[in-house]
Amino acid sequence: MSVNLPSHAQVVIVGGGVIGCSIAYHLTKLGWKDVVLLERKTLTCGTTWHAAGLVPQLRATYNMSMLAKYSTGLYESLEAETGQATGFKRNGSLTVATSMERMEELKHGASMARYCDFEVQVIEPEQAKEHWPLLNIDDLTGAVYLPGDGQTNPIDTTQALAKGAKMGGATIIEHCKVTDVFKENGKVTGVATEHGNISADYVVNCAGMWAREFGKLAGVNVPLHAAEHFYVVTEPMSDLGRNMPILRDPDGFNYYKEDAGKMLVGTFEPNAKPWGMDGIPDNFSFDELPEDYEHLEPYLEAAMHRIPSMGDVGLQVFFNGPESFTPDDRYHLGEAPELKNFFVAAGFNSVGIQSAGGAGKMLASWIVNGHAPTDLWDVDIRRNGKFQGNKNYLFDRTKEGLGLLYANHFPFRQYETARNVRKSILHDRLAAHGACFGEAAGWERANWFAPEGVTPEYEYSFGRQNWFEYNAAEHKAVRETVGLFDQTSFSKYLLQGPDACKVLNQICANNIDKPVDKITYTQWLNERGGIEADLTVTRIAEDQFLIVSGVETQTRDMDWLKKNIPADARAYASDVTSAYAVITLMGPNSRALISELTDADMSHAAFPFGSSREIDLAYAKVRASRLTYVGELGWELYVPTEFAPAVFDKIMEHGPTHGLKLCGYHTLNSLRMEKGYRHWGHDITDYDTPVEAGLTFAVSFKKPDGFIGKEALLKQQAEGVKKRLVQFLFEDPEPLCYHEEPIWRDGELVGRTTAGMFGHTLGATLAMGYVENEDGVTADWINAGSYEIEVAQKRYKVTANLGTFYDPENKKIRC
Missing domain, CATH: 3.50.50.60 (FAD/NAD(P)-binding domain)
Incomplete structure (x- = not known):
């Protein structure tokens, strides 16, 4: 041709x-x-x-x-x-639940739908049958109907x-x-x-x-x-209405739609079949894959249970075609x-x-x-990380990924396939102490620790999960004695060269041109003032800077850094994530514990907050950085990877007399929520500015030569903002919230949450979220309102705070 x-x-x-x-x-x-x-x-x-x-x-x-x-x-x-x-029609959608847990998920979604300005109805099984007369409702607990959906x-x-x-x-x-x-x-x-x-x-x-x-x-x-994706089409069904809503029965892993007087039933089964492992044929076009009745049989049985009249008609089409899925x-x-x-x-x-x-x-x-x-x-x-392009990894994850579309999306749910991809060198030691691991960017990270005699496995729900009390004990240890976190999964970069300081000071909103061994908390901004990264910069030599950021932004942050180094600059960026393990010790007893293991002076006078230096600890040379993401006295210890196990063992040996407790990432989250510390990707993104996020304390407007985004921030400060990140404390100690819950002010919908977690020191759930007002958001406007947060269709009174509920004067971290 x-x-x-x-x-x-x-x-x-x-x-x-x-x-x-x-x-x-x-x-x-x-x-x-x-x-x-x-x-x-x-x-x-x-x-x-x-x-x-x-x-x-x-x-x-x-x-x-x-x-x-x-x-x-x-x-x-x-x-x-x-x-x-196009054949488009707005016939609505109906999603049914067969358990209280599934209904809770649907209610959470319905609350978010209201914030999205979608018409949504939470209905009883009998009402669901009015929309779908063929529906078997004997085992349903409820349903959600969205009239604006279509096909x-x-x-x-x-x-x-x-x-x-x-x-x-x-x-x-x-x-x-x-x-x-x-x-x-x-x-x-x-x-x-x-x-x-x-x-x-x-x-x-x-x-x-x-x-x-x-x-x-x-x-x-x-x-x-690619994975095989199945659907069947029945013979014509005389009692099937032509404008019935799309029906989803996620507990049965099936969806249903009317198709020219016939019923199409599609499946998102939990034991999916990856396809095309050796590549997709060049001539593949409008092709179908072989039928597999045995694989589909349980889901066809579920379909006939949900729609009993399907048992009276035959199947006209059994279709199997591939679709692509991501990790x-x-x-x-x-x-x-x-x-x-x-x-x-x-x-x-x-x-x-x-x-x-x-x-x-x-x-x-x-x-x-x-x-x-x-x-x-x-x-x-x-x-994405480079390892995620590995076809063996993708093959294994795809078995799970297709079915997760219809799984119950519990908070903190962890992937089960393609695990143990990236491990801290301390992984086996943490496992021996009862760690229950979660996965982030391929890293196995201890989320919580099970006490002796308890199996470290999740039992999911939308309420207090089985690790809640263990999280409380870890949380208390950090506040009262000392906790140890393995934060090896931090993304770590080295920028070095004669122009490193000049280049990095343009990229950073804060001033990083500080003496050697000083740490700067800063953001990287775009020209619109949006936050591209949230990180720390430590000057480890006149021409060398250690940059540390979150686990999931490793590729993104390096991309932003490299794109903003001028072509003629003498500055070179390297990813050194794997070079260092990070052992974090936090809590009022952290100084005493570290002091037993080093001859360095760890006093506040000699080692103030925001300082970093190399110290001898056990048999290793360790970079100790006095920082906190939990609101307590503490240090992040950057240990060359091969030395980390011995350092960990020595800390564990001396820890008991100081009340040391191993802590996981759920505890890190509950602690940082009490303190109101932001998390990039949830609380701050490239469409939130430091002015809106309450982070102007980390912006140096007067530093020489300015920085990327400075003009946008100055303009925003002069004109005022229309949204602002606020911390909230629930008055009722029972509800839990996570993110995307609607925020109400004086009975009007004004925003949604970005994060939520129970704060054990304060004895209640905390949330963060942006409130918006077209006429401007000021401290007076925020403080004048009465607030509620809607969780699964129920509103709860909350107290708003532009500051922090825990240690607002920062006495704990500067002692």
Whole structure:
């Protein structure tokens, strides 16, 4: 087939599914006409064509829900704009629960839906049957109904987006496989195809199941793996209404929709079948995978239990088609950290249709304007580590990932597959002391410690879980004696060179040009004043700085650092995460304990807060940094990895006389919540500024030469803010909250929580969250209000505080 390729395009999009067509459509809406979409076969031929076409709006977070809401509105209007029918209809959705725990989850979601301004109804089983007369409600505990949800025809919707893109000036070329990616000086320059080459300013990887392999051509990590996804279609059912809502029965792992008078039943089973381990065939197009009745049998039985009349009809279609899944069931969006101007939109975990409109709009804006148009950390491709592109890791995680879409999303739920990927050198010692490990960015981290005779395993619920009292004991130890945390998973970077100080002082909002062995708490800001990173910087030599940040931002932070080092600067960044274990000792007895193990003077006068120096501890040379994330006296001990076990053993040997207790990350969280310390990715993101987040104490406005984002902050200070991060204390000691709960002020909805945890010292749950007011948010406005936080449809009175509820004068940390 002869294909007429342009020699150049401003943007080349690789992949003609609903995602690629949406990005092309939205780029033209922003005025970019020189857009070329290349599809190896024909539009929709990979995964889009066999999607179920569900378009729900409510997702796990507010930001993702807003993207889905946009998709719904877009699909509703596309036919009028393009003349191409989409098959979209707002027939609503109904999700049923068969347990109180599942109903609790649905109520949490319903509360967030209200904040998203979605019409939502929490209803009884009998009311659910009114919406779905075929429903067996004998074992239901309740349901949630969202009238604004809908469904669409995936092929027609994609064709409508493609037509809209072409109407806007884009070119779509089918039967043109991309075979290579060109790059120069760290920037993408074009692609090679089987019909010739195209130079390009931007390339977008929308290759679906092929995105991981296509990413490899560019040197870009795109962790995803295909899995078999099943659905069946019944013979015609005379009693099946044509406008019935989408039905979800997550406890049965099934969803149901009317399809031309027949019933389509799809499954998200917990024992999924990864597919394409050795690569996806080049000729794969509109193909189906082999049937597997034995695998699907339990879920078909569950379907006939939920819809008994299904037992009276036969199955007309048994479909098995592959879809791609990511390690955390969140799709990949954004500019690849490995290659400038190479963007990714892939790995949509069976929510590609509902996500395509919003994701396409966001990525198009990102390309045109050079930054994400809203907080997209949930799906930012920079959250991934290199190891997550390992196909063995992906194969094992995919077995679990598909089924997790319909699992009960309990707080603190941990992945069970692809574990023990990254271990602290202290892991086995912690395990011997009863550690129950969680996983973050592949790291096995002790979340809590079980006492002798107790199995260190989670028992999940939305209430007080089985580790609650153990967390209380750890929390008390840190407040009253001393606790030990293994924080080896910190991301650690070294910036060195003659220009290191000058470069880093431009990137940091605070002044890091301090004497050697001084620590600076700071943020990295973008030009809009948004917080790109929250970290500490320690000057360890005149031309060397140790930068420490969170576990999940390792790739992201290094990307930001490297992008902001001028090409001619004599400054070089290295990731030294694996070089050091970090043993943290916190609590009023920490000084006495460390002093037994070193001849260094650990007194406040000799070793004040914010200081860092190398000391002899046991047989090792250790960098001790006097910091805190818990609001107590303490030190972070940076120990060369090979020395850490001996240092740990020596601390444990001397610890009992000081009341030492091993502590986990749940305790770190409960302690920091009492103190009101922020957590990047939850409480602060690139769309929150230090002014809004109450962090201007970590900004040095008067330092020479300024810093990135200074002008935006000064403007915001002058004009005032419309949102502000506030800490809340529940008056009732019983409820627990986690995040995304609505915040009410004087009976009006004004915000949502970013984090929540029970504070054992204060004896109640604490939360943080942003309150908003179009006319401005001041301290007087905040203090004048009466507040409630809504948890699972019930409102609880809370006390608001712009400061901190625990040790507001910081006496504990400066003693």
